[in-house]
Amino acid sequence: MARTIIAILALTALAACGGGGGLRNLDAGGDGPDEFAINPSAPLEIPENLSRLPAPTTGVANRTDPDPAADAVIALGGNPGATMVGGIPAGDSALVTYATRNGVDPDIRATLAAEDQGFRDRRSRFGGLFARGDRYFQAYSGQALDAHAALARFRNAGVAVPSAPPAP
Numbered sequence: 497m498a499r500t501i502i503a504i505l506a507l508t509a510l511a512a513c514g515g516g517g518g519l520r521n522l523d524a525g526g527d528g529p530d531e532f533a534i535n536p537s538a539p540l541e542i543p544e545n546l547s548r549l550p551a552p553t554t555g556v557a558n559r560t561d562p563d564p565a566a567d568a569v570i571a572l573g574g575n576p577g578a579t580m581v582g583g584i585p586a587g588d589s590a591l592v593t594y595a596t597r598n599g600v601d602p603d604i605r606a607t608l609a610a611e612d613q614g615f616r617d618r619r620s621r622f623g624g625l626f627a628r629g630d631r632y633f634q635a636y637s638g639q640a641l642d643a644h645a646a647l648a649r650f651r652n653a654g655v656a657v658p659s660a661p662p663a664p
Contacts, residue, residue: 535562 540562543588557563566576578610585591619635633640644663651657 537562 540560563576569576616632616635644660647657647660
């Protein structure tokens, strides 16, 4: 009996020594440099003709500044010049022009939030009077898409679709 108690105490003491995070502790601690925060810039380029240097422009990014979005487009085989022109993707400029042809409401987000809250209040029982918490999913349950039924419908129609996780 004494050996069993000693063995249990020894195992408990040994198990207590296993803390500290081990290899899962990725925080080096301290105030040293963070090697993951370093973002290298592009190498400097010396133009062939120094008399034709472009004039500096306020608010425009430096040519050597990193552009992660353009780097990702290049890595995926795309054209970085076709991504953003004036804040709107170049391929979407005609769509934005057509959508804004009758003007733009500057308070559209507040208007939509108020209309959405009104819809949820009308859809919930008793107009949200006795509702606890947010009834968002209950109010929109009739408009929810069954992803697996849609996937099966597209597959049966012969459309090439990506794989999906199994149905719950």
